[in-house]
Amino acid sequence: MEFLILGFFTGLSLILAIGAQNIFVIEQGLKKQHIFLVCFVCSASDLILIFFGIFLFHYFIQYFNHTIELIFNVLLVIFLIHFIYSKIKSFNSNVYFNNEVIDISKFNIFLKTLGFTYLNPHVYSDTVFFLGNFSKNFIFNQKILFGVGASIASFVFFFVIGYLSKYLSQYARSNKVWKIINIFIISFMSLLTIFVVLETIN
Numbered sequence: 001m002e003f004l005i006l007g008f009f010t011g012l013s014l015i016l017a018i019g020a021q022n023i024f025v026i027e028q029g030l031k032k033q034h035i036f037l038v039c040f041v042c043s044a045s046d047l048i049l050i051f052f053g054i055f056l057f058h059y060f061i062q063y064f065n066h067t068i069e070l071i072f073n074v075l076l077v078i079f080l081i082h083f084i085y086s087k088i089k090s091f092n093s094n095v096y097f098n099n100e101v102i103d104i105s106k107f108n109i110f111l112k113t114l115g116f117t118y119l120n121p122h123v124y125s126d127t128v129f130f131l132g133n134f135s136k137n138f139i140f141n142q143k144i145l146f147g148v149g150a151s152i153a154s155f156v157f158f159f160v161i162g163y164l165s166k167y168l169s170q171y172a173r174s175n176k177v178w179k180i181i182n183i184f185i186i187s188f189m190s191l192l193t194i195f196v197v198l199e200t201i202n
Contacts (some may be wrong), residue, residue, distance in 0.1 A: 003098035003142045006026070007149025010049070010134065013188040014126040015157050021116045023122065025158055029165030034109040039162040041113040046127055053132025054147045061136050073200040076133050079125065080193040087182045087189075134192070 019040060025084075028038045104112075117123055128149075136144045 001145075004149040004152075005147040007131075007135075007146035007151075008130065008153045009149075009188060010146075010192065012157060014130065014172075015046070015154055016184070021120055022085075022161065024113070024116045025162050026165045028109070029162045033104065034106055035162045037106060037109060038113050039158040041110065042117055042158045043151075045114075045117045045123070046158075047151040048123040048126035049123060049129050050150050050154075051147050053128035053130075054143050056128065057132040057136040058140070058143060066195050070200065072133055072136070073196060076130070076196055077193060077200070078128060079149035080189055080196065084186050084189050084193070087186050102110070118167065129161030134196070 025038055025042060029035055131147070131150055135143045138146060
């Protein structure tokens with residue numbers, strides 16, 4: 001159960017980071033436009049990429065020697081430090097949402113959502129590389145629980161921000177709220193960084 005919880009909070013801390021995909025989902029919620037489709041495509045895509053990353057690292061871990069594993073851990077620490085640094089830099093950034101409502105078909109929204117998801121390099125670094133790499137030393141059932149937890153975080157997050165954005169629009173626009181979210185992200189990711197460093201040293 002602890003790996004399910006770990007996966008949930010790890011996935012949540014990654015996905016909470018404000019980016020083009022999250023802004024797009026919030027905008028569709030504000031516009032009340034194909035919200036379910038947008039949230040489902042984003043969530044299901046995360047699930048697919050999360051387990052792709054987990055199974056990719058699970059399959060190749062048997063070919064890792066100590067040097068390769070050390071390289072992956074160093075890359076993971078670099079990624080975490082860069083991620084934390086980007087969140088610190090974003091403290092003074094402004095987030096803007098587009099409220100203009102344009103009539104658009106469900107198919108076009110579907111394609112647009114795919115674009116915001118699969119053309120976003122951060123989606124791959126967060127799901128495939130980070131979550132897959134982080135879980136590489138777990139035993140198989142722990143990896144599954146970790147992946148399920150991270151996937152649940154994606155479904156919960158996207159559907160919450162999609163359907164509640166019209167009620168919480170004034171808060172979604174608040175930089176103060178995003179700063180509080182970033183403090184949570186930075187704190188949690190800092191703990192994960194310490195964990196990976198200690199694991200690498202040992």
